[in-house]
Amino acid sequence: MIHSMASAFTHQLTSVALLLLLLYFPPISESNNLFCDAGSEYGGPQCGIQSSSKILIKGGTVVNAHHQQIADVYVEDGIVVAVQPNINVGDDVKVLDATGKFVMPGGIDPHTHLAMEFMGSETIDDFFSGQAAALAGGTTMHIDFVIPINGSLTAGFEAYEKKAKNSCMDYGFHMAITKWDEVVSDEMEVMVKEKGINSFKFFMAYKGSFMINDELLIEGFKRCKSLGALAMVHAENGDAVFEGQKRMIELGITGPEGHALSRPPLLEGEATTRAIRLAEFVNTPLYVVHVMSMDAMEEIAKARKAGQRVIGEPVVSGLVLDDSWLWHSDFVTAAKYVMSPPIRASGHNKALQAALATGILQLVGTDHCAFNSTQKAFGIDDFRKIPNGVNGIEERMHLVWDTMVESGQISVTDYVRLTSTEWGRLK
Ligand SMILES: [Zn+2]
Numbered sequence: 001m002i003h004s005m006a007s008a009f010t011h012q013l014t015s016v017a018l019l020l021l022l023l024y025f026p027p028i029s030e031s032n033n034l035f036c037d038a039g040s041e042y043g044g045p046q047c048g049i050q051s052s053s054k055i056l057i058k059g060g061t062v063v064n065a066h067h068q069q070i071a072d073v074y075v076e077d078g079i080v081v082a083v084q085p086n087i088n089v090g091d092d093v094k095v096l097d098a099t100g101k102f103v104m105p106g107g108i109d110p111h112t113h114l115a116m117e118f119m120g121s122e123t124i125d126d127f128f129s130g131q132a133a134a135l136a137g138g139t140t141m142h143i144d145f146v147i148p149i150n151g152s153l154t155a156g157f158e159a160y161e162k163k164a165k166n167s168c169m170d171y172g173f174h175m176a177i178t179k180w181d182e183v184v185s186d187e188m189e190v191m192v193k194e195k196g197i198n199s200f201k202f203f204m205a206y207k208g209s210f211m212i213n214d215e216l217l218i219e220g221f222k223r224c225k226s227l228g229a230l231a232m233v234h235a236e237n238g239d240a241v242f243e244g245q246k247r248m249i250e251l252g253i254t255g256p257e258g259h260a261l262s263r264p265p266l267l268e269g270e271a272t273t274r275a276i277r278l279a280e281f282v283n284t285p286l287y288v289v290h291v292m293s294m295d296a297m298e299e300i301a302k303a304r305k306a307g308q309r310v311i312g313e314p315v316v317s318g319l320v321l322d323d324s325w326l327w328h329s330d331f332v333t334a335a336k337y338v339m340s341p342p343i344r345a346s347g348h349n350k351a352l353q354a355a356l357a358t359g360i361l362q363l364v365g366t367d368h369c370a371f372n373s374t375q376k377a378f379g380i381d382d383f384r385k386i387p388n389g390v391n392g393i394e395e396r397m398h399l400v401w402d403t404m405v406e407s408g409q410i411s412v413t414d415y416v417r418l419t420s421t422e423w424g425r426l427k
């Protein structure tokens, strides 16, 4: 990282046991030029090579979501032209020996927040630094959430187009819906038909800012259905969280542990089942972002078993960490782990891993939303003011490898599916 970010994974022991040969070949387009323009530190030497290059990656085990085989990968001008054994090439082709290594597509992180204004501050990673971190960790595309400005989707979209100008890799957008009226409903159509955004997130938490009530949730689901767009939810009961927070403050619990205590798993379970049932009522698919608890996961399992189209996204912090860090006596350390829904007690993480391995949950995001320790310190006397969010955009690929593949819970092809290709299939 190029700044002192509060990393929730500093204490995580990780070993990248294999040499991942992760490809980063941006399409020959705008993003390539942006990569070059973005600065000499990351852009310099690669720019010339990428504009007209011929590369052969030889003898690696090429893995996709369904199959793996020993093969060569021939790449011309940033595009994979051929994947087959024993490709012969001329002297003008740069040959990279990948014998004994896996050759995989770059990761796609379906859930990030770069340059997001939130809780009186702005996330410390902008599109450039966040994407540089992503690339360092093997992720070559991410989907960020456009946050509307005073409810306006158009204004929000324009602001995010500006924020994303210093991008150095591929990205896409979901859009949050933070209020409801005819204008928003019309703007959703513009986003789908003209701006290429076809996933919309509704917040059932963050009372007083992003939260919407059930009436609006139903309206939003109906609109998604009519547009053929995907409805997504942040599933926590915001009214009950508000009550839980009040309770903690009354008890004199003001530290980061109050964050976890004020919004227990049952509030995530309640909102998850409510969203699932309302989506069933409207008859539209539902994507539950950052599934952090057994309670939420079990609701998704039940719905999927009954044949409902529900997609569950765990995030890497929920899969590998537990809430013990929130009880750390040092505020700076504990505050790093404050995100919503909270990182849960030990046991939830293992259950989420098992759900991912058995297909109850489908793909892994990060909810990368990084604040530094100065920003986290806004809440030194009151956990409600600690900006919510942890990192992960750089660490996701190797942590999922360590936790899921090294442990034998999933295969290498599964790994490619849930870190990369699944998002494309959903769309
Ligand atoms: Zn959220």
Ligand SMILES: [Zn+2]
Residues within 6 Å of the ligand: 111, 112, 113, 367, 369
């Ligand atoms: Zn998020």
